[in-house]
Amino acid sequence: MKERYDPHEIEEKWQRKWAEAKIYESDPDQDNEKKFFITIPYPYLNGNLHAGHTRTFTIGDVIARYKRMLGYNVLFPMGFHATGTPIVGLAEQIQKKDPETIRVYNKLHEIPLDVLDTIQTPEQIVEYFSREAEAAMKSIGFSIDWRRKFTTTDPHYQKFITWQFNLLHSKNKVVKGAHPVRWCPNDENPVEDHDILRGEDATIIDYTLIKFKLDNDILPCATLRPETVFGVTNLWVNPENHHVRIKVNDETWIVSKEAYLKLKFTDKNVELEGDVSAEELIGKKVKNPVTASYVLILPASFVSPGNGSGIVMSVPAHAPYDYLALRDLKGKELAKYGITEDVSSIPLISLIKVPEYGKYPAVDAVNELKVKDQNDPKAEEATKFVYRREFHGGVLTETTGKYAGMAVSKIKDVLTHDLISLGIADVFYEFSEQPVICRCGATCVIKMVKDQWFLNYSEPSWKEQVYKCLAGMQIIPPELRVDFENKVDWLKDKACARRKGLGTRLPWDKEWMIESLGDSTIYMSYYIIAKYLDKFKPEQLKDEFFNYCLLGEGTPENAAAKTGIDIGVLKGIRNDFMYWYPVDLRTSGKDLIPNHLLFFLFHHVAIFPDTLWPRAIAINGFVSLEGEKMSKSKGPLLTLKSAVKEFGADITRLYILSTAEHVQDADWRAADVESTRKQIERFYKTAFDIIHDKNNVEEAGELKFIDKWMLSKLQYRIQETTDALNKMQTRRAVQNAFYLLMNDMKWYERRGGSAARKKVLGTWIRLMAPFTPHICDEIEEELGGKFISLANYPEADPSLIDKGAELAEEITGNTLRDIEEIIRLIKIKPKRIVLYTAASWKKTVLKKAILMKKENALDMKNLMNALMSDPTIRAYAKEIPKFAQKVITDIQGMDAELMSSLIDVDFDEISALNEAREFLGRAVECPIEISSADAPGYDPQGKSRQANPMRPAIYIE
RNA sequence: GCGGGGGUAACCAAGCGGCCAAAGGUGCAGGACUUAAGAUCCUGUUGCGCAGGCAUUCGUGGGUUCAAAUCCCAUCCCCCGCACCA
Known part of the structure; x- marks a missing residue:
């Protein structure tokens, strides 16, 4: 131990010693049933690890180290994720020498230009970033068992994925279906978020299309409120719009021209038959397919051709626009449409009862806001009021027949489903905002992708299993449990195959590539196999291999015969698996909750028995830089490598842990890191002084109040730190184990205390070891110990808690x-x-x-x-x-x-x-x-x- | 729209019914040390107060309680996710 603190020298020294002694390489220990398997989502290799990774991984490492010191046999492995499209995209950009890409990777990811020249292909990119990531993780001192690393593009791994999808397929978890996607008609491709020029907030909304009948034609009306079909008094057609007659499957529809163009991209067969003038429609009577009553088609200017089918059903009791349009017709000459009756006397039909309004909410709202006519901007506002109130507080009345009494908020799905099964309704997709423009300049549409492979996450029995799994799991922090449950509920079927990118092909339909989130769900089990990869070739990893090793199905003899793998090796892998599984803890950034972590649960419950389901998930927030959001592709970006290079591993670790708790976002500020550095330096100096202070070698003698106070305080710090770590509150843990204890020590020394210093130091470095392992090992060595990572974590000693000493010190301080x-x-x-x-x-x-x-x-x-x-x-x-x-x-x-x-x-x-x-x-x-x-x-x-x-x-x- | 998370002193951030004028950090001010700077340590950082006190504060407005930053109601504002993308 040198007098001056040199983080890099100390850190390199200890990282070397740890590696030489292989202290983080874990294997099943029959004498220790207390195992702890912790995993963190492997990083995606399209860039260098950054401060966000640093936070998530450091939290995991702290827990791994803590559990190890509590006597657990800890397995903490790491792999790399490379499947999907971004790496391929990156390779293309680098080959093209795209200036922005070169700038980002040179400046933000800190790759020298000459090195950038050597990473041109996806393979080279994967190779480069995995090497960099491993080096970075080692440089910050993560206690990872590196024998188990792998990359998702490895041929062995692809065998694992193949097995998994065969299994899911056989369990009917992968099915064929159709799904609406944002689609660029020009590129003939689905449009991803970052490909959108305008309208990126637009979501796909499903309208219910209700089929009104006019002789042999169908006039479909799109609505978000299908229940209002019970209150339809007429239809609206805008005489200004262009209408067409089209053949849809075996029906004939009349819609606006714009609607026709949209329908062409659906999974229906659509053919144009010809134009239809508004005059042909207005004045006719159509049949409401639900109530069987006949209603008039009337003209209205508010009907937009680009919205829905361009034909609108009118529910004046509950829709302000409809009421206004009807009122606007009062006294208008409609004879040219052959209408002789007084349309303004058409009786309104009320079907929703809502506390804020009378029988006709639309009328009340229009009067309340004094809306003039259908072109008054206030009509929009009135509509919002009515819709919101009816949705939240509305109940259906007798008018709706068997649906009477149902809450409006619950009716949509039920009714749509009923009407579709009767053949009188359909679904029509529309963007919530228009237009949506692709990067290429074309206007996007919604396309039904047909014959797509889906993981049918929406299946109720599958969700049931996931709920059961969640119920038995620890969610950290606990407040997020409800979030997980909501997201399970919300999850729909997920397309799991793609045409492009890196990955594994669907074994039964080789045109398709397995989508990259689908291949990252139960890979924690693969860490157990990864250690043995040098023992077999990819071709040997047949389904029988995984069935036996991971599921215990079939006999080892049979698996050995099929794969040509030594039977002893197979049994060994099976034993390893049963020792390590299930995953005890998965820590992750909060961005993965609605996707990866959900799939992680879904696939575990689908494939493994409940005894092997995950035990806990912990979530943490993001990291920003000096208050600015980090971005891999735009900057600012702080890489793990450069943080460690500048500040050292221990300081980086301590800082990133102490700046925010759990799901809160952490903000990396250079000024605060600097102050952490000073604190660590003080810690080092204090330790050095205690160890090298000749006067304190003899520490015997009567303990004074102040010594007892210090030891008593220490017990509280231990209790708090331990309690915080058990709840994965790393910030609170660091606060107690480091900052508050530091202040205690300051006060203790100021008060002239010394007898307890050495004792405190010995405990202190153990308390700190999970957070700052290098410096603690350096001090431990000087105190005569070896590998603090393998020492026991301190336990509070209640006999050292001294209330009297604390009261005495409180009186003194006050x-x-x-x-x-x-x-x-x-x-x-x-x-x-x-x-x-x-x-x-x-x-x-x-x-x-x-x-x-x-x-x-x-x-x-x-x-x-x-x-x-x-x-x-x-x-x-x-x-x-x-x-x-x-x-x-x-x-x-x-x-x-x-x-x-x-x-x-x-x-x-x-x-x-x-x-x-x-x-x-x-x-x-x-x-x-x-x-x-x-x-x-x-x-x-x-x-x-x-x-x-x-x-x-x-x-x- | 739906779902989730927030609003605390100059700033970041703990606290989530009573040792709370509110932890910890940063910044700022003063002091000690030093030839000086830096580092370090101490003190202060809502207002008033020449005896350890008093008054007013935790987005805003009500309420519950002997007692509220903390509980309830209302209201305003901010952030994040909503999918085929890792």
Whole structure:
């Protein structure tokens, strides 16, 4: 141990020693059933590891180290993710020498230009970044078992994925289906988020299309509120719009031209037959397929051809636009459409009852907002009000027949489903915002992708299993459990095959590549196999291999025969698997909750028995840089490598852990890291001084109050740290194990304590070892130990908790503060200070009062009675009532622990103050005298009578 | 729209019914040390106060309670996710 702290020298030294001693390489230990299998999502290899990874991985490493020190056999492996499209895309950009890509990878990812020239293919990219990632993780001291690393593009891994999908396929978890996607008609490709120029917030909304009949034609009306079909009084057609007649499958529909163009991309067969003029429609009567009543088609200007089918069903009781349009027709000449009746007298049909409005909410809303007509912007506002209130508080009335009494918020799916099965409705997809423009400039549409492979996550029985799994799991922090449950509920079928990118092909349909989130769900089990990869060729990893090793199906003999793998090896792998599985903890950034972590659960429950389902998930937030969001592709970006290079591993670790808790985002600020560096340096220096201070070698002798106080404090710090780590509150853990303990030590040294320093140091480095392993090992070595990672984590020793010492120190601290405050206020240089401890009768009063409080019997009357019956106290009858009143008030706001201390602990304030006398005198630069109010001695102002228990009176002159 | 998370002193951030004028850190101010700077340590950092005190504060407005930053109701504002993309 050198006098000057050199993080890089120390860190390289210990990383080398750890690797040489292989202390993080874990294998099943038959003598230790306490195993702990912790995993972290493997990083995606399209860039260098950054501060976000650093946070998630460091949290995992801390837990791994902590568990190891608690005596668990810990397995902490790591792999790399490379499947999918981004790496292929990156290779193309690099080959093209795209200036932006070159800049980003040179400047942000810190890859020298000459090196960038050598990583042109996806394979080279994967090779390069996996090497860099491993080096970076080693440089920060993660306690990973590197024998188990792999990359998802490895041929062996592809066999694993093949097996898995065959299995899911056979269990009917992978099915064929169709799904709407954002589609660029120009590129003829689905459009991803980052390919969108405009309208990136647009989501796909499914409208219900209700088929009104006009002779042999169908007029479909798109609606988000299919229940309102019961209140339709007419249809709306805009005479300005262009309408067409089209053949849809075996039906004939009339829609706007725009709707026709959209329908062409659905999974329906659509053929254009010809134009239809609005005049052909308006004035005709159509049949409502649900109520079988006939309603008129009327003209309205608000109907937009680009929205829905371009034909709108009118529900004036509940839709302000419909009501307004109907009202606008009053007195208009409609004879040219052959309409002779007075349409404004068409009766409204109410079907939703809502507390805020009367029978016709649309009418109330229009009147309330004084909307003029259908072109008034306020119509939009009125619509919002009505829709929101009806959705949240509305209930269907008798008008809706068998649906009466249902909540509006629940009806949509049920009714749509019913109507579709009757053949009188369909689904129509539409963007929530328009237009949506692709990067190429084309307007995007919604396309039904047909014959797509799906993981049918929406299957209720599968979800049931996941709920069951979740119920048995620990979610950290616990508040997120409800989030997980909601997301399981929300998850729909997921397309799991793609045409492009790296990956494994679908074994039964080789045109398709397995999508890259689908191949990352149960790979934790692969870490167990990965250790043995040099023992077999990819071709040997037939399904029988995995069936036996991971599922225990079939016999080892059969598996050996099929694969040509040694039967002993197979049995060994099976044993390893059963030892390590299930995953005890998976820690991850919060971005993976709605995708990867969900799939992780779904696939585990689908493939493994419940005894092997994951035990816990822990979530953490992101990392920003100086308040700015980090971005891999735009910057700013801080790589793990450069952070360690600049600050060293321990400082980086400690800082990133201490700056935020759990799901909160952490903000990396250079100024704060700098201060962490100073703290660590102080820690190092303190340790160095303690070890090399010759005067302290002999530490025997009577422990003073202050020594007992220090040891007592240490126990609390241990308790808090342990408790925090058990809840994975790394920030709180660091706070206690480092910063607060550091402050305790400062105070201890300032108070002249020394006898307990070495003892504290020995515990302290163990407490800190999971966070800053290198520096702790360096100090441990100097203390004569070896590999602190393998030492035991400190346990609080209740016998060292000393309430008396703590009270003594509290009195000392408070008294010092009081003296200083008085000096500051009266602005004199004190020449003489006298402290008076409280009269003993006051202590008796306080104790009696606390005892009464504990029995809930504390009031003035009871207390006075008790006091007056005590002859030793009655002597002070004159002073008692006032003091008793004060005591009662004080106790009201006192916490239980302090109360207990005050009655249980018997210690002498005088001796406590006497021990601190010299210190206090030095601190205020004035000699201090101490006496008791029982015999005050020198007391010119009678201050001693003000002395209270725990609060000595102070006289200054 | 749906779902989740937040609003605490100059800033970051703990606390989530009473030792709370509110941990810890940063910044700022003063002091000690030093030839000086830096580092380190101490003190202060809502207002008032020449004796350890008082008053007012935890987005805003109500309420419950002996007691509220903490519980309830209402309200305003901010952030994140909503999919075929890792």
